[in-house]
Structure formats: C-alpha cells, structure tokens
Amino acid sequence: MAATPKRIPIEGSTGYGLMTLTMNKIVPQDQAFETINNAIKDGVRFFNAGEFYGSRDDSLLNLKYLKAYFKKYPENRSKMIISVKGIIDPVTFTPDTSPENIKKSIENIISFFPNKYIDLFEPARMDLKHPVEDVVKSIIPYIESGNVGGISLSEVKGETIERANKIYPISCVEVExxxxxxxxxxxxxxxxxxxxxxxxxxxxxxxxxxxxxxKMMKPLRLTTVSLKLLMNTLS
Structure with missing residues (x-):
C-alpha cells in the first residue's frame, strides 16, 4: 500500500550545511563532530549533506563522516533532519537525473545511514534532459519503501517547483x-x-x-544556511 504523500517538517530558523567540513579543506573528524554537536546544542535541527561533498581523493567523504558520526553518537540521529544532495558526477560536477542515476544515488546514500533511511533526498540540480515530474516519480518508490522521508529541490525556479509539487508534496527548496x-x-x-x-x-x-x-571570501558556500521562511519575511 502506497504511503500517504507528506512533507517532512523543517524546524527552526537556522540550519547547518556540512559541505565545508569535507570539501576542499578537510576538517579533522573530531573537530567536525564537535561542530555538529555544538550546532545541535544550539537548537539546530536541519542539516544539509552531499553525496559529492568530498575531496579529490574521496568524493564520498561527507557521507563517511556522517556514518562515523552516527556510530559514535547514535542518540543524535533522531535530533536531526538531514537533506542529502545527490545525482552529481563527482568528477565533472554535472547532474544526471535519469531514473537509473537517481536509483544509484539514493541507494548509495542510504547505505551510509542508520536503518538505510534519510529524511530528504535532494537532486542537486536538474539536468534539463529529464522532466522534473519524472525525477519526482523516480524518488517516490524510495519514500514508499521507507528509505526516504521526503523530497527537497535545489536551485530551481517557481515553474519547476509548481510542477514537482503536483506530483508529490515538496518539503523544502534550497536556493542561494x-x-x-x-x-x-x-x-x-x-x-x-x-x-x-x-x-x-x-x-x-x-x-x-x-x-x-x-579577505576570506572564496568560491565556497557558507556552512550555515538560513531557514527563515522567505515567503513570510520577504513578501
């Protein structure tokens, strides 16, 4: 029986992005874990990770850090809502939202998480080859199987969000x-x-x-992401 379509609630006004812990300049694991713990202590509940947020030598380092973190602090998994970006080639950094690659990406990501479950799967970009309706439909079976809680989108326009939301409720949208x-x-x-x-x-x-x-400005995104609802604060 298919699961009832639902959104994953996003709690709090701020979240924490994990990209700069493992990409380009690698933060030592103990320091990274302490940073995550401090964020949780400060009331942060939303975290963003990436399948390709790693080094040149290990593109999966972000996921490996999370796997090690939950092994050390299993009690914290229930305190976190984690959105994980996927479907990006770690070498060319090009997106591929084909059904085959979505399957490959999700199954790889969940293998690093307790109970093979992630709260949100987030296609990092649309590849403009596959309609967003088909992208969403490729994710739904993993929601129904209990491996994915909901769907997040990244760097999309209003029209794309509208079309995607008609297929399945979108939990959140990440944009710069x-x-x-x-x-x-x-x-x-x-x-x-x-x-x-x-x-x-x-x-x-x-x-x-x-x-x-x-002086510190680099072509990197800040690790801290704002979760303020722009529809309320900027309209």
Whole structure:
C-alpha cells in the first residue's frame, strides 16, 4: 500500500550545511563532530549533506563522516533532519537525473545511514534532459519503501517547483539568497513556495563570506544556511 504523500517538517530558523567540513579543506573528524554537536546544542535541527561533498581523493567523504558520526553518537540521529544532495558526477560536477542515476544515488546514500533511511533526498540540480515530474516519480518508490522521508529541490525556479509539487508534496527548496543573489524574488521561487507553504533553504545569506570577512571570501558556500521562511519575511 502506497504511503500517504507528506512533507517532512523543517524546524527552526537556522540550519547547518556540512559541505565545508569535507570539501576542499578537510576538517579533522573530531573537530567536525564537535561542530555538529555544538550546532545541535544550539537548537539546530536541519542539516544539509552531499553525496559529492568530498575531496579529490574521496568524493564520498561527507557521507563517511556522517556514518562515523552516527556510530559514535547514535542518540543524535533522531535530533536531526538531514537533506542529502545527490545525482552529481563527482568528477565533472554535472547532474544526471535519469531514473537509473537517481536509483544509484539514493541507494548509495542510504547505505551510509542508520536503518538505510534519510529524511530528504535532494537532486542537486536538474539536468534539463529529464522532466522534473519524472525525477519526482523516480524518488517516490524510495519514500514508499521507507528509505526516504521526503523530497527537497535545489536551485530551481517557481515553474519547476509548481510542477514537482503536483506530483508529490515538496518539503523544502534550497536556493542561494543574498544581496548578490536575489533571483528567488524574481524567478517565481518565493511566490510558489509562499503559495504552497514550502520552506526556502536560503544558503550563502552572507554572500559566501563577504559580509563577515572579505579577505576570506572564496568560491565556497557558507556552512550555515538560513531557514527563515522567505515567503513570510520577504513578501
């Protein structure tokens, strides 16, 4: 029997992105674990990870860190809602949202998690070859099997969100939002998310480090992502 379509609740006004723990400059594992623990102590419940958030030598390092973290702190798994990006080739960094690659990506990701379950699967980008309706339909069997809780989208416009949400309720949408990136307010993202009550995960809100220390600005995203509902605060 098919599961009743539902959204995974996104709690709190801030979340924590795990990319910079394992990508480019690798943070020692003990320090990374302490950082995650401190975030949980501060009330953070939403975390974002990536199948390809690793080093040149090990593209799966982000997932390996999480596997080791939950082995050491199994009690913290229930305190976290984790969205995991997938379907990106770790060498070319190009997306592939074919049914075959979605299957490969999800099955790889869940193998690193307790009980082979992730809260949210997030196609990191659309490849413009496969309609978003088909992408969502390829994820649904894993929701029905109990391996995935819900669906998140990344870097999509309002029209795409609208089409995807008609197939299955979208739990959240992650997009870059800062003074330098205001596209969510003009490409329909904010409007459609407000219409359906979908939280927007606004990453890089401080301009990739520009507003905190311009000397430290790099082509990396901040690890902290804002979870404020833009449909309420910016409309």
């Amino acid at each position: 939002y800062s003074m330098w990136s205001t596209e969510p307010l003009t490409n329909g993202t904010n409007e459609v998310c407000k219409k359906y009550g979908i939280p927007i995960i606004a990453y890089s809100p401080l301009g990739g480090g520009f507003l905190t220390d311009s």
